[in-house]
Amino acid sequence: MPELPEVETLRQDLSKEVVGKKVKAVAVTNGRSVRRHKTAKAFRDLLEGRTFKSVGRVGKYLLVGLDDGNTLVIHLGMSGQLHRAKSAKEPKIKHTHVTMTFTQGGDLWFVDPRTFGEMFVSVPLSSEEQAALPVSFAAGVEGAALRRQVHELSELGFDPIENMLSWERFAVVLRQHSVQLKALLMDQHAIAGIGNVYSDEILFSAGLRYDRLSDSLSTTEVRRLYRAMVEILAEAIKHRGSSLADEQYVDLEGKTGSYQQFHEVYDREGLACRRCRSLIQKAKFQSRSTYFCEHCQI
DNA sequence: ACGCCCGCCTGTAAGC
C-alpha cells in the first residue's frame, strides 16, 4: 500500500542514511524482485562498487542516483519494505529478497511478502533513443529532467508534492478526461503517487464523491480538490505516512507512521463521520474498496 | 484506441 507520503518518508530517511555509502556486495535471494533484469547477476554487477549520491522520488518510485550516472529505481508495490540493518548478523526478516552491504558497514534490505514490488538499475538512453520516446504531458515541468533520466518512468504524470501544477493547469488535466474522480486521482499517467487510501481521504476533504466525472466540476470544486490533494498529502508526510492493520507499512527503522489516526473515511465503514455523524459507507469501485460519506460528499 | 479486469503474490481473517 505504500503511497506518496510513505515513499516520501522513506526518501527523507534514506537520504540521511545511505547517501555517500558505497555498495560492497549485493545478494538477491528472490529473482522476482529484480525481474526487469535478465539475471540477478546483471542487477548485482550494476550496483556493486557504486556509491549512492542522492535519493529522489517521483510518485511512488524511489530514485537512488549512482556515481556512474545510472539510477537505482525502487517500487514497493503492495507490501514492500526497506529495512536498515546495523549489520548482516541481525536476525533475518522473512521475505527479505535483496540485501545490500555497504563498505562503511550496515545493510539495506528489501523485504516484500507479496512480491509486487521491484528494484532495477536504469541506464540512461542514448540521445537518439531518447528522442524516439513519447513525450508525456508532464515533460517540461520542473523536475522532468530527473524523470527523463529514468526512461522507464517517462509516462508518469505530475507529482503533486514535487511538481505541483498551478490550479489552472490542474483544471485542464481534469477537463482533459471525462472519467470518475477516483480513477483519475489513482491514474499514475495523470497524477503520480496517489493510491486507494489517499484518493478516498482527498475526496472526502474536497467534499466530492468518488464517482463524480472529472469534467463536471465547478471552478470552486476544482480549487477544493486541488487544495485537498496538496494538504492531505503534506499532512500525511508530516505524520510519516499511514500504517494500516494488514498492510504493515513501516519506515527504515521498523517504526509505523501515525497518519492513520487522522483518516476520515478509509477503513471506517459503519463509523460516524466526524463532520456530520452519518455512517461512513463502503462501496466497490473498479473491484477496489472505496470509503465515503454520503452526506458530506456530493 | 481505449477502458476494464485479470493475474501476479502472501498473510490474515471470516465463514462453514
Place this chain on the structure above:
DNA sequence: TGCTTACAGGCGGGCG
C-alpha cells in the same frame, strides 16, 4: 476446531 475462501491492491498486459 480446521479447512476453505475471500480479501487486501499496484501495475502490466491482454482482451473486448
